[in-house]
Amino acid sequence: xxxxxxxxxxxxxxxxxxxxxxxxxxxxxxxxxxxxxxxxxxxxxxxxxxxxxxxxxxxxxxxxxxxxxxxxxxxxxxxxxxxxxxxxxxxxxxxxxxxxxxxxxxxxxxxxxxxxxxxxxxxxxxxxxxxxxxxxxxxxxxxxxxxxxxxxxxxxxxxxxxxxxxxxxxxxxxxxxxxxxxxxxxxxxxxxxxxxxxxxxxxxxxxxxxxxxxxxxxxxxxxxxxxxxxxxxxxxxxxxxxxxxxxxxxxxxxxxxxxxxxxxxxxxxxxxxxxxxxxxxxxxxxxxxxxxxxxxxxxxxxxxxxxxxxxxxxxxxxxxxxxxxxxxxxxxxxxxxxxxxxxxxxxxxxxxxxxxxxxxxxxxxxxxxxxxxxxxxxxxxxxxxxxxxxxxxxxxxxxxxxxxxxxxxxxxxx
Amino acid sequence: xxxxxxxxxxxxxxxxxxxxxxxxxxxxxxxxxxxxxxxxxxxxxxxxxxxxxxxxxxxxxxxxxxxxxxxxxxxxxxxxxxxxxxxxxxxxxxxxxxxxxxxxxxxxxxxxxxxxxxxxxxxxxxxxxx
Numbered sequence: 001x002x003x004x005x006x007x008x009x010x011x012x013x014x015x016x017x018x019x020x021x022x023x024x025x026x027x028x029x030x031x032x033x034x035x036x037x038x039x040x041x042x043x044x045x046x047x048x049x050x051x052x053x054x055x056x057x058x059x060x061x062x063x064x065x066x067x068x069x070x071x072x073x074x075x076x077x078x079x080x081x082x083x084x085x086x087x088x089x090x091x092x093x094x095x096x097x098x099x100x101x102x103x104x105x106x107x108x109x110x111x112x113x114x115x116x117x118x119x120x121x122x123x124x125x126x127x128x129x130x131x132x133x134x135x136x137x138x139x140x141x142x143x144x145x146x147x148x149x150x151x152x153x154x155x156x157x158x159x160x161x162x163x164x165x166x167x168x169x170x171x172x173x174x175x176x177x178x179x180x181x182x183x184x185x186x187x188x189x190x191x192x193x194x195x196x197x198x199x200x201x202x203x204x205x206x207x208x209x210x211x212x213x214x215x216x217x218x219x220x221x222x223x224x225x226x227x228x229x230x231x232x233x234x235x236x237x238x239x240x241x242x243x244x245x246x247x248x249x250x251x252x253x254x255x256x257x258x259x260x261x262x263x264x265x266x267x268x269x270x271x272x273x274x275x276x277x278x279x280x281x282x283x284x285x286x287x288x289x290x291x292x293x294x295x296x297x298x299x300x301x302x303x304x305x306x307x308x309x310x311x312x313x314x315x316x317x318x319x320x321x322x323x324x325x326x327x328x329x330x331x332x333x334x335x336x337x338x339x340x341x342x343x344x345x346x347x348x349x350x351x352x353x354x355x356x357x358x359x360x361x362x363x364x365x366x367x368x369x370x371x372x373x374x375x376x377x378x379x380x381x382x383x384x385x386x387x388x389x390x391x392x393x394x395x396x397x398x399x400x401x402x403x404x405x406x407x408x409x410x411x412x413x414x
Numbered sequence: 415x416x417x418x419x420x421x422x423x424x425x426x427x428x429x430x431x432x433x434x435x436x437x438x439x440x441x442x443x444x445x446x447x448x449x450x451x452x453x454x455x456x457x458x459x460x461x462x463x464x465x466x467x468x469x470x471x472x473x474x475x476x477x478x479x480x481x482x483x484x485x486x487x488x489x490x491x492x493x494x495x496x497x498x499x500x501x502x503x504x505x506x507x508x509x510x511x512x513x514x515x516x517x518x519x520x521x522x523x524x525x526x527x528x529x530x531x532x533x534x535x536x537x538x539x540x541x542x543x544x
Contacts, residue, residue: 122503125456147416148459148501156456249539256539396415398536 002053009054013045013062014217017136020062022108025171028070031115032161035133037069038062043138107173109134110225113218114174116160117186120167125160126189127196132157135214145211146196183226187235187291190219194239212243223278230282234292237282240275241298244268256403260307272302290326293318312341329361333370345377365394369404381411416459416535417508419498421515423528425491430466433521440519448514452500457511459499467493499535508532 017038025034041062055061105111116130128146131137143153174182197212219236226232248262279295297318304310316338322331332355340348352371355361372387385408392404433441445463452458470493472484498515502508512532517525 124501124503128456146501148456152453152456152458152501154456155454159454159456395540396534396536397538397540399539401536 002056004053005050009049012054012058013042013049014136015221016059016062017042018109018112018134020059020066021133022105022112023063024066024070026105026108027067028074029171030070031171032158032165033073034066034070035161037066037073039132039138040069041065042136046138107225109221111171111173113186113222113225114179114182115164115169115171117182117189118164118167118169119182119185120163121160123189123192125156125163126185127193128153128156129160130189130218131193131214135218137214183229183231186222187231190215190222191235191238191291193218194242212239212246215239216243228285230285230287231289231291233278233282234289234295237275237279238291238295238298240271240278241295241302244271244275244302250399254399255406256399258403259301264305264307267302272299275299275302288321288325290322293322293325297322310341312338316342329355329358329364330366333361333366336374337370340374340377345374348374349378363394365391365400365404367391368394369400372404372407376407376411385411415503415505415508416499416501416537417505418533418535419500419508419512419515420531420533421495421497421528422492422531423495423526425467425493431521437519437521437523440523444518448518449498452498452511457500457502457507459501461496461498463496464494505534 020041021034021038024038025031028034044065045058045062049055112134113130116133117126121129128142131142131145132139139154139157140150142157143150146153173179194212194215197210197215216236216239219232219239223229223232223236244267245259245262247268248264248266249257251257275295276299279292279299282292283296297315300311300314300318316335319331319335319338323335332351336348336351336355339351349371352367352374355367361367368387368391372384372391375381375384375387388404388408388411392401392408395401395404431438449458449461452461470485473481474484476482498511500508500511502511509532512530516528516530518528520526
């Protein structure tokens with residue numbers, strides 16, 4: 001029985017994409033070509049299914065279309081090279097589709113995830129390839145999300161596949177040891193897709209793919225595939241606890257609203273409770289990492305009904321742990337804010353001075369923005385204005401620049 | 415990260431450069447090749463060449479809000495000849511592209527070494543920091 005296209009169909013299609021790709025890639029031993037073939041099958045499904053109906057066996061349908069494309073691809077390769085009797089033989093003896101359909105491996109999505117987040121790739125190409133091969137998105141959708149032409153995005157993806165081909169990564173699950181080593185780059189790519197959802201969201205009126213939602217979906221799938229890893233759960237919790245505040249984060253003119261000024265009734269309670277639950281389970285496993293700690297900090301904020309209820313000593317303790325697990329100037333910067341909240345702005349400013357000689361952050365707008373904020377708290381408005389303006393000149397985020405200029409103007413008007 | 419790379423070369427009243435045909439062709443083919451390369455690397459957002467300064471107009475609103483145009487410019491002023499918008503992984507990569515543009519071949523194939531102004535393009539809100 002076929003069924004009509006509805007709101008769940010698109011989700012189903014995206015969930016099937018990596019499974020279909022895994023089966024086709026294993027069958028033909030050619031990830032790059034299989035990925036193109038599955039993309040074509042996805043586009044065919046997106047065009048036909050809403051008009052007709054969702055086929056009885058959607059996965060079989062996709063595999064069949066992708067295999068047909070693969071066969072066409074192989075035939076044209078053969079014609080081009082006019083030799084390779086071996087390939088001809090293979091193309092002629094393609095297994096019946098049902099056999100391939102049965103050839104599903106639940107690890108395929110995981111294999112693809114590790115492949116697409118391979119450390120040999122640049123971050124932007126890993127993101128694009130992950131969204132297409134694992135996320136089942138079309139090139140056009142990805143291009144639109146990143147505000148680049150479709151042809152450019154297609155090239156980025158194609159180059160990423162060439163890099164994978166050149167590094168001869170086999171299409172199989174990395175060993176447990178390798179998985180441990182490479183998991184941080186997988187999580188990093190997922191995290192970047194999530195934060196890109198914030199960074200490139202210029203103008204809500206634009207019809208664009210919701211990258212933050214997409215990152216949450218992919219991380220949710222990853223957690224099902226790696227249920228015992230507390231950092232995967234930690235990352236999912238961090239995304240949910242951050243995304244929960246989305247509606248409160250910007251005002252009607254898309255101006256930024258900082259955490260302490262947000263209308264907390266706009267926060268999403270379902271995302272908060274799911275995030276907290278996930279985090280509690282992850283933390284109980286006793287292997288605390290970078291994402292769990294950040295999620296824990298987000299949870300402390302999310303649990304405060306009013307800004308004055310925030311448990312700052314708890315936030316401070318978490319930043320101290322984070323500094324040990326993952327030291328870096330950005331962590332120190334945030335640590336300084338927590339120090340200021342617990343021990344007063346002068347103590348926070350003292351900590352900031354240790355960052356002035358750190359070239360990784362000394363010219364970064366965030367250092368000036370935090371300094372301005374703490375100086376304002378000490379009552380030194382004149383110096384605070386100066387730093388708000390320096391920060392405004394240094395940021396490349398339009399809403400952030402507007403926010404910082406407004407802060408300076410507010411103090412100057414006093 | 416997106417950057418705008420602006421090539422400021424033209425001067426008003428100078429017209430089309432009088433290079434030998436071979437050199438002119440080399441310059442054009444360099445620019446076409448560069449754009450193709452940027453596209454193939456998945457970095458090109460857009461590239462546009464602008465008309466010569468002779469066609470530039472300076473527009474201001476008059477008291478009634480209507481446009482008042484002005485067309486003649488002092489010869490010393492430099493004009494934007496064209497611009498690129500690229501999406502790259504690092505500022506260093508953007509500088510490298512700018513340097514390639516700067517060294518485009520001119521008369522007798524000598525690199526022009528023209529100044530290329532590079533500006534980061536503003537993005538949306540920054541990532542959430544806890």
